[in-house]
Amino acid sequence: MSTTTLPDSLTRRVPGGDAGIIIATLAATYLAYVLIGIGLGYSLRGQLNTIAVLTFYIGVFAMLALALNLHWGYTGLFNIGIVGFMAVGIYVMALVSKPVYQAGGASQVGGLGLPVIIGIIAGMIAASLLGLLIALPALRLRADYLAIVTIAMSEIVRFSFLSGQLQQFNLAGRRVGFGGGSGLILDYTDPLESFFSFFGLWDAYLGLIETFGIIIPNNPKPVVDGLVYGVVLLSFVGLYFWLLKRTGESPFGRVLKAIREDEEAASSLGKDTNGFKIKAFMLGCALMGLAGILWFMRSGAVTPNTFRPRITFFVWIALIIGGAGSNTGSVLGGAIFAALLYQGPRYLKNLLDTVLPSASSPSSFGPAIAPLISNLDITPLLFYTIDNIRQLQLVFMGVVLIWLMHNRPEGLLGHRTETASPITLSAPIAQTVASESRSTTADADTDPDPDATEDIAPDGGSNSTTDSNNGGINSNE
């Protein structure tokens, strides 16, 4: 095992460690976006909007990658049904929080009319219960079978929300439902408003918007809303990060890593591996449900067909870019994915649309390619390409995924040594890394070996402390 990989030395050089890396990456990303915006002569409003949208996607992808890291990076559970848990989260939240049905309203169905926060909790519980439903039988299966079961589940969830039977039904005497294929209007009070009202800050918030009116004269509210919501999402990312770091460094997390490395060894040490796996799976599912809620709760409406497996695939790319098994890597992967692969091409399209003369692009590939063949005129094909950048973006993502699996399956930060021991065990150089985990609960049976260069997990068996071996790409078979 290589102990001095590039990321390790990098971590030590960047001030602030993990947080420093994340902040530096985010700063560089924002700077690049702002600079391109300035170069294009975007208005301040446009700039702020771009930043708000970028922050939004960085936030949701970082959250989802962190949740997936708990499944795959820590426990070795190959879950490719992420989008199903997200869908259940937002739909159950909508069911609980939508106002009670009133005839003549815009919405065909109502909800239970409970506060948004109760809806969020209900959504998370529903997602984790769905996780339990799958975990109970499926965790006994091989990793690839679990993969197929989870993706099938996410499609079952989508078909269920699409079906006419669940479109409208009665619950506790109220007319509720999931809206079927035409979608569900999320007509509860804006969660931002409820949030600030709860703390009695709504007027202060409106005051802030008025202050913004100085720099953005025309209707500043959507811009400020977007920016503030971005900040809310980033603080949720911080919360996820903290939660998963604590989980990973706790005795519970050490057992999870032990299961990932060698389930039989962990089991032979008396650990109820199935119980641990189910708990970890449910926790991850609840976090995915919450991420789904936060992604879609301000979008005005949701339709089942938004929740196609491609979102799952996005999250996986984000995690693999960052490196499975590393929480910092997950956030970093989420940010890089959102900035470069997800928002990047769309931003590029806007950029090209403003730079290039506005010519009508061909409607299909035939008229686009014909001039290239007949008289080597590449312009129509270029316009067609720019027009269809959203599809090509997915092609590009697929290629990136293949490239990553070939050249860097451990991701940016996947090869790091994560110390599981609560006390410093080795030479001063490792002290900075080890000191971060000092806050975890001490295990009584720790037997520190001062000469050990690698830390041995007290209760994990084998080499559960490390994230080597392809950064957790090994299955736990």
Next chain:
Amino acid sequence: MGIAETYTRGRRFAVTRPGSILLAIVGFILLFDLAGQLTSGQITFSSVGSLIWDGLMRGLVIGLAGIGLSMTYSILNFANFAHGDYITAGAFSGWATTYLIAGLGRADVGALLLVGAGGSVFGGTLGINVTGTPFAIIAGIIVAGIAAVGLTLAVDKIAYKPIRDESGIALLITSVGVAFALRYLMQFVFGPSVRGTTSQPASLSLYFIDGVVRVNTHDAALIIIGGALMLGVHLLLQRTKLGKAMRAMSDNEDLARVTGIPTEQVVQSVWVIGGGLTGIVGYMFILWKGTLGFNDGWLLLLLIFAAVILGGIGSIYGAITGGLVIGLTASVSVIWIPSTFARATAFIMMIVILLVKPSGIFSGRSTA
């Protein structure tokens, strides 16, 4: 004595295999309900017959497409998520050929080669069906097979071969990347629309108790081609040295290599056979279904996985049987539940089988 023994055996079975008992009970309830619906006239015998026929055809497509997946799964040890897009790729290449031959001189060559992207030309107006344009169809089948072979070999060389020694999961993730790249490249070239590809085929009305079950020429074509493919694969695997080498490899690759089997060549042959089969099935699927879209293969893929797992990975007959079961489940389930849940039922069926018998129906009888 005999009764007591039977009783003990029965009790042991009930204790060790509660899932099977439960399944049997559910099956009986469903049959009972069907009988009730039939006698009360809620549903006619002929409509049940039509559903079963539709399910069998669908199952045949799923099963045939599953053979290729099953072969690569057992020999290369990974679930190939790009398989569905091989199906679509085979279908598009084959149908481009069919369009070109059937519509040459009647429409723009570019529009024909793009299978009428953007509504530029329609299969129905070209009069494409098995009796009307047989040569175009046959040429399409051949091209679909060849193109799919080329594609699978190219993808293998670029994406899978460099990491052949990695774990199945690394290959699986790579295959997901391949799937997305292929699918959206096809969408980029052929457009996002779902187009009709055939004109109405001639059909035969078979009288069945209280009504008719329609069988058309495309059903017949599917059965003939499907039967021929199955027979061919069977002979190939059972009678040739290659088949023996493949079986040896799926059993233990290292052992196969030390006994002198050129494993890399066998892998190539698996891709050739599996790819060709997949391309042809993709073409036949579209011929039978009558519409073509860039998502078709992907939407079929999960059902194919269900069939392969149901039948037992590595078993050709298992894949066919699993396909028929899944196809019938998806079609016939509408008798009891709303049709929007038909596909979901097939997936639930797969999950149930995974729980009751994770190794599949034909487990341990690997033929490829």
